[in-house]
Amino acid sequence: MANNIRPKEMKRITTVELANEFIEQQIAEVRRQVGDKKVLLALSGGVDSSVVAALLIKAIGKQLVCVHVNHGLMRKDESEGVVKTFRDELDANLIYVDATDRFLDLLAGVSDPESKRKIIGKEFIEVFADEARKQEGIEFLAQGTIYPDILESIKAAEGKKAVKSHHNVGGLPEDLKFELVEPIKLLFKDEVRVVGEALGLPHGMVYRQPFPGPGLGVRCLGAITRDRLAALREADAILREEFDKNGLAGKVWQYFVVIPDIKSVGVKDESRYEGWPAIIRAINTTDAMSATIEEIPYSLLHHITNRITHEVPGINRVLLDLTPKPVGTIEWE
Ligand code: XMP
Numbered sequence: 095m096a097n098n099i100r101p102k103e104m105k106r107i108t109t110v111e112l113a114n115e116f117i118e119q120q121i122a123e124v125r126r127q128v129g130d131k132k133v134l135l136a137l138s139g140g141v142d143s144s145v146v147a148a149l150l151i152k153a154i155g156k157q158l159v160c161v162h163v164n165h166g167l168m169r170k171d172e173s174e175g176v177v178k179t180f181r182d183e184l185d186a187n188l189i190y191v192d193a194t195d196r197f198l199d200l201l202a203g204v205s206d207p208e209s210k211r212k213i214i215g216k217e218f219i220e221v222f223a224d225e226a227r228k229q230e231g232i233e234f235l236a237q238g239t240i241y242p243d244i245l246e247s248i249k250a251a252e253g254k255k256a257v258k259s260h261h262n263v264g265g266l267p268e269d270l271k272f273e274l275v276e277p278i279k280l281l282f283k284d285e286v287r288v289v290g291e292a293l294g295l296p297h298g299m300v301y302r303q304p305f306p307g308p309g310l311g312v313r314c315l316g317a318i319t320r321d322r323l324a325a326l327r328e329a330d331a332i333l334r335e336e337f338d339k340n341g342l343a344g345k346v347w348q349y350f351v352v353i354p355d356i357k358s359v360g361v362k363d364e365s366r367y368e369g370w371p372a373i374i375r376a377i378n379t380t381d382a383m384s385a386t387i388e389e390i391p392y393s394l395l396h397h398i399t400n401r402i403t404h405e406v407p408g409i410n411r412v413l414l415d416l417t418p419k420p421v422g423t424i425e426w427e
Contacts, residue, residue, distance in 0.1 A: 098244050098279065098280075100241055100280045104280065106282075106285065107281065107285040107288050107289060108284075108285075108288060109288070110288070110291070110292045112288075113285075113288045113289045113291070113292035113293075114292055116289060117149060117152070117289060117292060117293065120149055120153070120277040120278075121149070121152055121153040123277070124149070124150060124153040124154060124275060124277060125153055125154065127234075127273075127275060128153075128154055128157065128233075128234055128275065130157065131157065131231070131232075131233040131234060132157050132158075132159060132229070132231050132232045132233065132234070133150060133154065133157060133158050133159065133232070133233075133234040133235070133236050133275055134159050134161065134226055134229065134232045134234070134235050134236065134272065135147055135150065135158060135159070135160050135161070135235070135236040135237075136161055136162075136163065136222050136237075137160040137161065137162045137176060137180065137188070138162070138163075138176075138307075139162065139168075139172055139173070139175065139176035139299070139302075140238070140302065140304075140305060141283075141286055141287060141290060141299065141300055141301075141302055142238030142239075142240055142278065142286060143237075143238040144176075144179075144180075144238075144290065144295055144299050144300075145238065145278060145286050145289055145290045145293065145295065145300075146236050146237070146238045146277060146278060147160050147180060147184075147186065147236075148184065148290070148293040148294070148295055149277055149278075149289070149293060150236055150275070150277070151180075151184050151185075151186055152293070156187045158186065158187060158236070159187050159189065159229055159232065160180060160186050160187065160188045160189065161188075161189045161191065161222060161225045161226075162176050162177065162180075162188060162189070162190050162191065163191045163193055163218060163221050163222055163225075164190070164191065164192050164193060164194060165193055165194070165197045165214065165217070165218060165221075165309060165311075166192075166193070166194030166195070166197050166198050166323075167197065167214070167308065167309030167310045167311040167314075167323075168309055168310070169305070169309070169310065169327060169330055169331065169334075170327050170328065170330065170331035171331075173190070173192075175298075175299070176188075176190075177190055179295070179296060179299060189225055191221060191225060193217075193221045196217060196221065197213075197214065197217055197311075198318065198320060198323075200213050200217055201213055201214070201311065201317075201318050202317070202318070202319075203317050204317055204318075205316040205317040205355070207258075207312065207427035208258070208259060210308065210311055210312065210318070210427065211258065211259050211308050211311075211312065211427070212259065214307070214308040214309075214311050215259070215307065215308070218307070219265065219266060219267070222266070223266055223267050223270055226266070226270050227269075227270070232272065233272060233273060234272050234273050234274070234275050235266070235272035235273070235274055235275065236274075236275040236276070236277075237274060237275070237276050238276075238278065239276045239278070239279045240278055240279065240281055240282065240283060240286055241279065241280055241281055241282050242282065242283065243279075244279060257423060258423070258425075258427075260306075260307065287300050287301065301344065303343075303346075303347065303348050303349065304347075304348055304382070306425055310323060310326055310327060310330070312425050312426065312427040313326060313330075313350060313351065313352045313353065313425065313426065313427075314326050314353055315352060315353065315354045315355055315426055315427060316354070316355035317355065321408060322353055322355070322370060322408065324408075325353060325370060325372075325406050325407065325408040325409055326351060326352075326353045326372075328405065328406045329351045329353070329372040329402045329406050329409060330350055330351040332398065332401050332402050332405060332406070333349060333350065333351050333374060333398060333402075334349070336394065336397065336398050336401070337349055337376075340394055342376075342388075342390070342394075345388075346376050346377070346378060346388045347377060347378045347379050347385075347388075348375075348376070348377050348379070348385075348424060349374070349375065349376035349377070349388070350375055351372050351373065351374060351375075351402075352372075352373040352375060352415070352426050353370050353371070353372055353373070353409075354370065354371065354373065354426075355370075356370065356371070357369060357370055358371060358410065358411060360410030360411065362410065367410055368410070369408050369409050369410030369411070370408055370409055370410070370411075371409070371410075371411040371412065371413050372402050372406070372409045372411070372412050372413070373412075373413045373414070373415050373426075374390075374395070374398070374412065374413070374414050374415065375415040375424075375426075376388040376390055377418075377419070377424055379419070379424070382424060383419075384418070384419050384420065385418055385419035385424055386418050387415075387416050387417070387418055390414075395412075395414065398412065399412040
């Protein structure tokens with residue numbers, strides 16, 4: 095436990111110089127811990143696992159085996175971006191698993207939010223474990239645990255109740271017993287980003303907005319269908335593109351589209367056109383425990399509405415969610 099507590103004298107990493115110092119220390123520490131053994135890492139493409147991957151590639155190169163599981167609930171072009179950055183640019187030992195069908199088949203017809211979360215979390219571990227069993231000589235498991243995760247688990251151990259069952263990798267089956275490598279476990283998120291930049295990761299990856307483990311699965315409300323999921327992915331990509339172009343991407347903490355499982359009547363090409371509504375949610379927060387609504391200029395909202403309703407098949411309305419947290423949670427499920 096003692097080495098899970100951030101020492102009071104530890105300097106906050108705010109500059110590239112401090113980040114480089116940290117990186118050098120961790121490279122030495124990882125080499126000492128791991129020796130010539132192999133390390134496995136679930137690489138989601140989020141900032142934490144990406145920073146751990148880049149750090150370990152520097153420390154132990156091809157001894158690191160990264161596994162990227164595409165659960166079919168990633169955003170547009172996201173998995174491709176992970177492969178491009180890590181396999182093509184950083185020459186990582188990367189296994190890409192397209193498990194879309196496994197996940198979507200299991201989720202078919204399941205509408206209860208907690209059941210969906212549990213299925214996604216459990217299946218994720220199974221897919222990852224299947225890959226781990228195929229590898230020979232793995233003795234370590236690297237994880238992108240950061241300091242808030244440790245603080246959170248201390249709270250959980252004290253019996254404080256969570257609103258949702260969050261899913262991140264952990265709890266591998268009994269036959270897979272690895273020693274953990276957690277090089278960023280004493281860092282806060284802002285420090286992880288500074289380290290990520292010092293490691294040369296792309297800006298978009300380092301400053302990527304938070305994305306929940308169950309991905310678009312908790313934004314395609316109710317029972318997920320492939321057609322509604324495809325519409326969600328396209329609408330979300332348009333929202334992100336427009337926020338990027340209009341300078342909101344770096345200013346708003348989290349912004350995304352949600353599509354409920356309802357249709358309304360509309361009209362297109364002079365005919366009846368039943369479609370789903372796309373709901374825009376854009377929030378600001380410091381710790382995700384509470385959140386306020388970002389005011390988006392109406393002209394931009396009109397433009398986004400126009401694009402989504404014209405470019406995305408199946409959507410015939412765009413709505414704006416003005417609910418702070420509390421009373422709403424950030425995600426709808
Ligand atoms: P809620 O919806 O609980 O979300 O207000 C708070 C923040 O957590 C993100 N979130 C998750 N992150 N695994 C994660 O790593 C999850 O299962 C998960 N569910 C929600 C959410 O996007 C928001 O930033």
